[in-house]
Amino acid sequence: MxxxxxxxxxxxxxxxxxxxxxxxxxxxxxxxxxxxxxxxxxxxxxxxxxxxxxxxxxxxxxxxxxxxxxxxxxxxxxxxxxxxxxxxxxxxxxxxxxxxxxxxxxxxxxxxxxxxxxxxxxNANWYEREVWDLFGIRFDRHPFLRRILTPPTWTGHPLRRDHHARATEMPPYSLTEDHEQAEQEAMRFDPSVWGMKRHSEHSDFLFLNLGPNHPSVHGVFRIVLQLEGERIVDAVPDIGFHHRGAEKMGERQSWHTYIPYTDRVDYLGGVMNNFPYVMAVETLAGITVPPRAQMIRIMLAELFRIASHLVFYGTMAQDVGQLSPVFYMFTDRERVFSLIEAICGFRMHPAWFRIGGVAMDLPNGWDRLVRAFIDDLPARLDEYDAMVMRNPIFRARTKGVGAYTTSDAVEWGVTGPGLRATGLAWDYRRHAPYGGYDQLDFDIPTGECGDCYDRVAVHVAEIRQSLRIIRQCVDNMPAGPVKADHPLTTPPPKARTMHDIETLIHHFLSVSWGPVIPPGEARCCIEATKGVNAYSLISDGGTTSYRTRIRTPSFAHLQMIPQLCPGIMIADLIAILGSIDFVMADVDR
Structure with missing residues (x-):
């Protein structure tokens, strides 16, 4: 044949x-x-x-x-x-x-x-503005090329290598009257500068600032709204109020001491932020993480996914006027933090992942605590379904509001629950399994309409899938070390440091200066709480990163707001903002 x-x-x-x-x-x-x-x-x-x-x-x-x-x-x-x-x-x-x-x-x-x-x-719009702002690279024929993360009066481009990284590298700050007047003038609102124009010759328009300190915008975030009557005609998001130079900090911290900085990016994600960073360093260094450390990482990451989604669930209900759920859901979030504190020693920002593994092994009795939580939460979620998801007022405020298609989501760089709510079963844990997720069984929840209600429903279903993943971690936790036996893991095992002077020197240098990572480039992605988060690292063969790039989901998601606003009421915009599930530190970095 x-x-x-x-x-x-x-x-x-x-x-x-x-x-x-x-x-x-x-x-x-x-x-x-x-x-x-x-x-x-x-x-x-x-x-x-x-x-x-x-x-x-x-x-x-x-x-x-x-x-x-x-x-x-x-x-x-x-x-x-x-x-x-x-x-x-x-x-x-x-x-x-x-x-x-x-x-x-x-x-x-x-x-x-x-x-x-x-x-x-x-979605190239904001990314090109960011590159212009931080590097000074011009993009011809850009529709609105102005600074996005730094103030309009900022001098220089902060991610250039010759730009200062600390205030101590600059002379003492002084504010003259002329300088103060110029700063005040720069804050004056001019609709034309923002790219806003009159949409009708027969109507009067009102410009309204939503934020930057309004509780419904979930942080220091401003949206300039152009209103005709009670309906939104145009909306321009203004970000950067929370910008702290997280990528610039990566150039002056050692590979190890930068880990706590990552916790503060999506500050609701905890160790989830450590995950892509340490994996990128491990990829550069050729480090293989032991199976037990991999499973511990997944369990902690999914616990933080639950904690973050509970915050989203409660505040989303609160945004549309339902005040009770947030108190119940924050109570369950406190139970998650009690577990995390028992394992890591810290609650919100444990910075517990390490290059090559995790900081320490699980404490005695950890499995009993975790089992009690994952056995109890499903019944609580059933109560919340009745309280929120089946509430007729909540459904009226969210169904059909802020809808977009899968094609729209891809065009704007939307990932995570916002993408899956459109009906596409795409999850990075399945698309390119990392860290041991290929050993675990879970479903990918999806929606149908891509509206506010579906985005909430996907988050809720993901909490149940996280519980399912955590149960598998508890049932199948492998034995063995929790840190790779590799010279570039930090800090190295201390038990061997007192044998001779060479090992003591190695320990001292690795802890004080950090490891020397081989030259190269690597990018690692994870399915974070709000979408795909990625760290792209460049090593020039030193003890610090030459370039640290943080691709966050929230930055991409907020770009889409102007496309969802025309013709809707302000109250609908509040529902849309809540359903996006963003964190401003994740946007601004």
Missing amino acids: PLALVPEPPPTLADTIAAPLPPGGLLATQVTADDVACLWISPASLRPVLASLKARAGSLLMLFDLTAIDERERTHRDGQPEGAFTVVYHLLSLSRREDEVRIKVALPAHDPALPSICDLWP
Whole structure:
């Protein structure tokens, strides 16, 4: 019998990009530690390549991230094109795991510029503004290129290597009367500067500031609303009030001492923030995490997912006028924190994950405490379903409000419950299993309409799936060490440090200075509480990161607000904001 022919796999995104490029268009291919295809192309090829790729790849191709690198002080750049700056476009296909690619473009030091791609992917708008703000790279034909995270009067571009990282690097601050007047003038609201214009010649318009300290905007977040009567005509989000330079801090903290900083990004996610960072460092260093440490990490991450979702559940009900649920749900959140405190010693920000594992082993009796919680919570969730999800007023306030499609979600970079609420069963724990999730059984909850109600329903169903995952962790917790036996894990085992002077020196240097991570680049993603969170790290062979990029879900999600606002009432906007489930530190970093 003739042998059956094995069909060739379809071409990857990298193949699709490289094939039609003109001579000189593909400058180099780069090998990275995370094995994601990385192609360098010329600036002139950028828009044709991305436009062609968008047309061919279908509706599930997402512009996952857009950022930049200041290359001027970097030493290890073997095989990479010369350039003072690099702009990085990270594309992610939701249909095939293999279809993930980074496109890089090298730019000169003087007047670095590229064409905008806002017309190809609308979520590029804020990402390009962020790169302009923090690196000074211009995007031609951008519809609204102004600072986004720093004040309009800020001098310089903070993520350039020559920009100061600490206030102590600057002379003492003084505020003259002229400077104060200029700052006050910069705060004056001018609708035209914000890109707002009159939509009708026969109506009077009211401009309303929602925030930046309004409780319904969930943090220091401002939305400038243009109202016609009681309906919203236009909305412009204003972020940056919470910006603390988390990426800049990554350049001056050692690989180990930066871990506590990650806890403060999505401050409701706790160790969930440590997860992608330590995995990215482990990928750079070639560290394999022991099975027990992997399972402990998953259990703690899912406990924090439950805690975060309970905050969302209660405050969402409160936003639309139901005051009782938040007290019940915060009580259950306190029970989660009691578990976390018993295991980690801290509650909200334990910073408990380590490079190569976790800080310590589980305490005696941990399984009894965890089992008691996961046995009790399902009945409480049933009560909340009756109290909230089946409440006719809650349903009236959320059903059909703030709806968008799967295609819209992909265009705007929406991941997590907001994406799954549109009906697409896509979860990064299944798309590209990490940290041991491939050993666990769980379902991916989805919605149908992509409205506020579905987003809440998906969150609630995810709490039940997290309980299911945690039960599997308890039932199948492996024995063994909780930290890799690798010289670059920190801090190293102390028991061996008193044997001889060499091990003592190694311990002292690893704790005080941190490990020296080999040169390279790596990106690791997780399915965080609010969507896909990613850390992209560059090591130049030192004790600190050369570039730390934090791709957060909340930043992408807030961009979509203006698309959901026209024609709705302010009360509907409050429901939409609550259903997005964002944290401003996750937006601003």
